[in-house]
Amino acid sequence: MVEGAIKYTIPLALVSFVLGVILALITAVMRLSPVAIVRAPAVFYVSAVRGTPLLVQLFIVFYGLPTIGLTIDPLPSAVIAFSLNVGAYASEVIRASISSIPKGQWEAGYTVGMTYATTLRRIILPQATRVSVPPLSNTFISLVKDTSLASLILVTELFRKAQEIAANTFDFLLLYTEAAVLYWIICFLLSIVQELIERRLERYIAK
Amino acid sequence: MLLTIKGLQKSFGELAVLKDIDLNIGKGKVVTIMGPSGSGKTTLLRCLNGLEIPGQGHFQFHDDFSLDFNQKLRKSEMLQLRRKSGMVFQSYNLFPHKTALENVIEGPVIVQKKDKQTATNEAERLLEKVGLQDKMDLFPHQLSGGQQQRVGIARALAIEPELMLFDEPTSALDPELIGEVLGVIKDLANEGWTMVVVTHEVSFAKHVSDHLIFMDGGYIVEQGDPKEVLEQPKEPRTKQFLNRILPEV
Ligand SMILES: Nc1ncnc2c1ncn2[C@@H]1O[C@H](COP(=O)(O)OP(=O)(O)OP(=O)(O)O)[C@@H](O)[C@H]1O
Ligand SMILES: [Mg+2]
Numbered sequence: 001m002v003e004g005a006i007k008y009t010i011p012l013a014l015v016s017f018v019l020g021v022i023l024a025l026i027t028a029v030m031r032l033s034p035v036a037i038v039r040a041p042a043v044f045y046v047s048a049v050r051g052t053p054l055l056v057q058l059f060i061v062f063y064g065l066p067t068i069g070l071t072i073d074p075l076p077s078a079v080i081a082f083s084l085n086v087g088a089y090a091s092e093v094i095r096a097s098i099s100s101i102p103k104g105q106w107e108a109g110y111t112v113g114m115t116y117a118t119t120l121r122r123i124i125l126p127q128a129t130r131v132s133v134p135p136l137s138n139t140f141i142s143l144v145k146d147t148s149l150a151s152l153i154l155v156t157e158l159f160r161k162a163q164e165i166a167a168n169t170f171d172f173l174l175l176y177t178e179a180a181v182l183y184w185i186i187c188f189l190l191s192i193v194q195e196l197i198e199r200r201l202e203r204y205i206a207k
Numbered sequence: 208m209l210l211t212i213k214g215l216q217k218s219f220g221e222l223a224v225l226k227d228i229d230l231n232i233g234k235g236k237v238v239t240i241m242g243p244s245g246s247g248k249t250t251l252l253r254c255l256n257g258l259e260i261p262g263q264g265h266f267q268f269h270d271d272f273s274l275d276f277n278q279k280l281r282k283s284e285m286l287q288l289r290r291k292s293g294m295v296f297q298s299y300n301l302f303p304h305k306t307a308l309e310n311v312i313e314g315p316v317i318v319q320k321k322d323k324q325t326a327t328n329e330a331e332r333l334l335e336k337v338g339l340q341d342k343m344d345l346f347p348h349q350l351s352g353g354q355q356q357r358v359g360i361a362r363a364l365a366i367e368p369e370l371m372l373f374d375e376p377t378s379a380l381d382p383e384l385i386g387e388v389l390g391v392i393k394d395l396a397n398e399g400w401t402m403v404v405v406t407h408e409v410s411f412a413k414h415v416s417d418h419l420i421f422m423d424g425g426y427i428v429e430q431g432d433p434k435e436v437l438e439q440p441k442e443p444r445t446k447q448f449l450n451r452i453l454p455e456v
Contacts, residue, residue, distance in 0.1 A: 107258055108300035112314030112366055113290045122317055126304050204304045204346040 001175075004161035005182055008075070012157060013144045016079050020086025020143075021136070027091035029120070032098060042091070049088035055149055057081045062153040078150040086143055093135045097128035130201040137194040141187045148183070158182055208269060209234040209369060209401050210255075215264035215276075217250055224250045225261070226425035232370070234269065235399045239412040239433060242422035243448055248405045251422070252372045255403065257289040268369075290318070292370040293363030297379055299355045301347040307334060307358045308343040314366040326365075333361040337391050353384030357391055364395075371395065373404040389415075407452055413437055421445045 030042035049057070062077040072080065101124050109119030151160035162179040166172050208231050215228035224247045232238055240248050253259040255266075261276040268291065274284060302310050311330035315321040321329075334343050337357035347355050356376055363371060373392065377385040389408060393415050396402065406412065412419055412433045419433035421442070429442045440446045 102300075104296060104298060104300040105302070107294075108296070108302065110258060110289060111256055111292075111294040112362065113286070113318035114314075115286065118317060122313065123302055130304075204348065 001158055001161045001165070001178060001182060004156055005158040005186065008150070008155055008157035009144070009147050010186065012075070012078055012082065012147050012150060012155070013140070016082035016147075017086055017140050017143055019079070019083035020139075021090050021094075023083060023087030024090035024094050027087060028094040028098060031091065031095050046088045046091055049085055050092075054081070054085050054146055055152065057085060058149055058153055074150070074153050074155045077153055078147070078155050082143060082147065082150075085146075086139060090136060090139050093132050093139065094128065097132035097135075098124055100131055101127050130198075133194065133198050133201060137190065141190055144186055144190065145183055208232065208267075209236075210269070211267040212255075213265040213267070215251075215254060215261050217247075217254055217259060217261045224425050225254065228264070228425075228427060230420070230427065232401060232403065233417070234401055236401060236418060237396045237416040238403045238418045238420060239416035240403065240405045240420045240422060241407060241412065241448070242420075242428075246422040247425045248422055249374055252294070252374050252403065252405060255370070256292050256294050256372055257285045258294075260285065290366065291368060292372050293366055293368035295356070295359050295363050295371070295373045295376050297375040299347070299352075299359045299379075301355055301358055301362070303347050306344050306346055307339060307350065307361075310347070310358055311361045311365045314362065319366065330361070330365055333364050334358070336394070337361050338387070351384060352380045353387045356380065356388045360388075360391055360395075369401060371400050371402040373402065373406070375405050375407075377406065377408060409437060409453060421448070423448070 027042045027045060030038050031046070033039050058078065058081040061072065061081045062074065065072060098120075105123055105127065106119055109123040114122065147157055148159040150157050151163060154160075156164075159179055162175045166175040169175070210232045212228060212230040212232075215225055215230075216223070217225040228251060230238075240251065242248050250259060254261045260280070264276045266274045266276075266288070272287065272291070274280060274288060302313065305313065308327065308330055311333060312323070312326040315326040315329065316323055331340075331343065334340060337360055339354060339357055339361070342350060342354060342358075347358070350358065356379075360376075376392065377388050380388065385408070389411050392402070392404065393411070396415050404411070404416065416433050419430060419436045420427050421429040421436060421440075421444075423444050429436055429440060429445045436445065437449065440449055
């Protein structure tokens with residue numbers, strides 16, 4: 001079970017989260033664009049992903065796509081589905097964080113001669129990052145738990161391992177409780193990391 | 208003239224805020240703008256800095272750079288306009304995630320692509336000039352309002368603008384801190400910087416500025432030598448306003 005966690009659950013969550021956040025950043029910036037044609041695909045993507053169950057998305061990628069000749073292995077399928085899912089949720093977090101930075105910060109950037117893109121990168125995003133760490137940590141922790149769904153597309157991650165062992169020993173209560181504790185430990189460690197990051201980013205904020 | 212403004216107009220939707228502004232800003236001159244709340248002072252400064260795009264009008268700079276707002280302008284032209292002036296905000300708007308020094312070198316290093324060491328040396332000199340030599344490594348929240356505003360001034364100076372714009376730089380400050388900021392602005396005037404200052408500090412207007420503009424309802428109602436306008440205003444609206452801000456008169 002621990003092997004399943006180390007070999008699949010943690011890497012799956014980590015890779016999907018990183019890809020998802022990159023996707024989220026692009027989506028958030030698109031959604032804040034004054035140009036409607038740029039906003040539209042981002043709005044559509046977020047709406048579609050948030051409006052459908054993650055399990056269904058996972059099944060579309062793994063079981064659905066092969067019927068049109070696109071067969072993807074279990075693990076990459078899971079990464080694709082989870083990244084797309086995180087991307088949509090995290091984009092809302094990032095968009096709200098960017099919007100929460102006072103307009104005066106944009107203007108201060110412009111008055112020292114910066115363009116929109118430079119102001120976003122140098123002035124707004126560093127401040128928005130601090131705002132978005134707590135909600136993004138929530139997204140990450142949810143994702144860790146959601147990776148258990150990958151057991152349904154044959155990824156031998158933590159929960160799948162628990163199922164396999166339980167199928168032989170019939171020790172359901174013990175094994176599933178053990179699985180639960182393992183998820184809990186991972187999430188607990190994550191919340192410690194979250195706290196460390198928050199404390200580091202808090203340096204410049206009035207106490 | 209450093210800048211000649213002709214027929215400047217700006218509306219927000221239906222609301223006409225600047226109606227027909229003609230203004231000359233001489234090189235090395237200090238222009239003070241006064242006027243009641245909502246008269247368009249901030250909007251005028253923001254137009255000069257390209258934070259607002261005027262609906263109509265014409266800017267002519269001394270170096271042949273000119274902008275005609277009756278035509279559609281390119282982004283690069285607005286950027287060029289913006290880089291001609293430095294802006295000091297009423298609420299400072301310092302970058303909270305950067306130290307005083309980092310606030311000042313941001314423009315030179317990121318926009319002007321100056322070498323970091325050179326920019327740091329210059330920034331240190333500027334922070335010294337505004338009296339903050341021992342505060343350079345502090346974050347904005349560790350500074351008083353007056354100190355933050357002086358960092359704001361240093362940050363605006365660092366991009367070596369031709370024109371410095373101040374929007375009520377002291378009106379968010381406690382009375383005992385106003386003097387230190389006005390002192391810095393006065394030093395800049397003596398060094399020959401061209402400045403446009405929106406302020407209701409009468410003694411600053413009288414003793415430091417070369418030209419006073421009184422605005423009301425989107426128009427320049429009266430302008431001239433600051434002493435004359437302040438002591439013998441001609442327009443009733445100017446008189447009325449001065450009576451309110453000068454209880455002793
Ligand atoms: N972005 C905006 N959108 C709509 N209306 C605006 C905007 N900015 C300013 N205005 C309006 O324009 C008018 C002039 O505003 P402005 O800020 O230039 O006045 P001001 O002379 O600086 O006043 P104060 O002394 O209060 O700072 C006001 O009626 C204001 O409500
Ligand atoms: Mg104003």
